[in-house]
Amino acid sequence: MQEEIFISGRNIPKIDPNLEVWHFPISLYLFLGGMAAGIIFFAALFTILKREKQVQTAIKPAMIIVLFALSIGLLALFYDLTHKLYVWRLYTTIRIESPMSWGAWVLLFVTIGSFLWVFSYFSEIFPKWEIKIKALKNLERFLIKNRRNLAIILLPLSLILGIYTGILLSAFNARPLWNNAILGPLFLISGLSTGAACIILFSKDHYERKLFSQIDLALIFIELALIVHMIMGMYAGSAVQLEALDILIGGDYTVMFFVFVIILGLIFPAILEGIELLGYKVPVIIPAVLILIGGLVFRMVMVEAGQLTRYLY
């Protein structure tokens, strides 16, 4: 007797066959979280390497952007919650096997760390504002002295934050498009690339812009390679993966993915940054903005297309 006919359990609106629970706020959060992770990574890295002087934008204005990015991202997450009042429950438990738990805790520490970081530069960023309260002044002095230690803590945390934005999706084993091991590194690299683009956008220093253009160019090549890996990995997969892949290479999201992510968000800015490094004059704002838009569209495509993919029955 074929019992499986009885046990279908397939009538779950909004979850099966298609997930319809994550919308734009999630994509926005994944994008902002990844970008913030990228900026924090570079700020911490160059501080540890004792080269802060050469990357003034990365360690000051860009870190202020991080505060906004994290705040807006967290608000977007909060907005998306169905039971908003229970948000504190995420912090009553640590579950090492749950990406969501990792994310909640890492996000908490990264946010606190970033606020402390910006506070340590408060007097440099706002020279006219004198801190009057003694305790705060002492705190600032303490933070300035321990900035390198803060960087050493933030560096691994930023990497975890960047990877987690991808793992959060890839941990869904019921969604074939998400459920691949490349997604974590891919989102991390994409986050680092958008972070570098954001630094380029705000930098006025010629050396710093060139440095981050070079870093960004390398990251774009790695990202393209990872995307090729993802597609090839799925292409070699089972019918479930092939059907999931079809959304990206021959379905509803093909145009978004290839035109706005691959061409306008990666290849074209890479060419522009490349010819700029060769000495031609290109307004940096164009490749930087294209990379940022490409990063956001990439998250939107992955979040929305992933929810459409499913196991076959």
Added chain:
Amino acid sequence: MEKTNQKNRHVYWNPYFGGFLLGLLIIFTFYITGRGLGASGAVKSGVVTVVNKVSPEHTENNAYYKKFIDGENSPMNNWLVFEALGVIMGAFLSGAVTGRIKLKTQHSPKITAKRRLVFALIGGLLFGFGAQIARGCTSGAALSGISVLATAGFISMMAIFGTGYLVAYFFRKNWI
């Protein structure tokens, strides 16, 4: 005078060489997409999309817009739209390589930038309107048409450039 000449210096390719490349491009386009080039079509798609978003009933009842609305399929999902995106990208790249990327209005020293822009806008509006009546512009009707030896292509080309030569006399003061 010397200085203005320097500023308005032409750094473009030889137009005949450009035309030759354009011809090769059309062959390539037919090979890849199975149809010709176009330029005004992308703008039309943009307009139809906006009108359809603002007032779907209007596009539904309008004989002109109705032709381009196809149920679920967005009018923006059209090869000409992507071609236009590529044209912008290519133009930007060529500008970057030849060091011409800056915001400026190229015009005759005898007229103001504002006059140039106003006339360009009027010309563009007339041309866009005409292209829709004629079912194609210089690229879509004339260029693509002639390359497949369509009579309509030759007629369009002669009409567009013939009228241009005739009318240019009245507006020559804007350039020379």
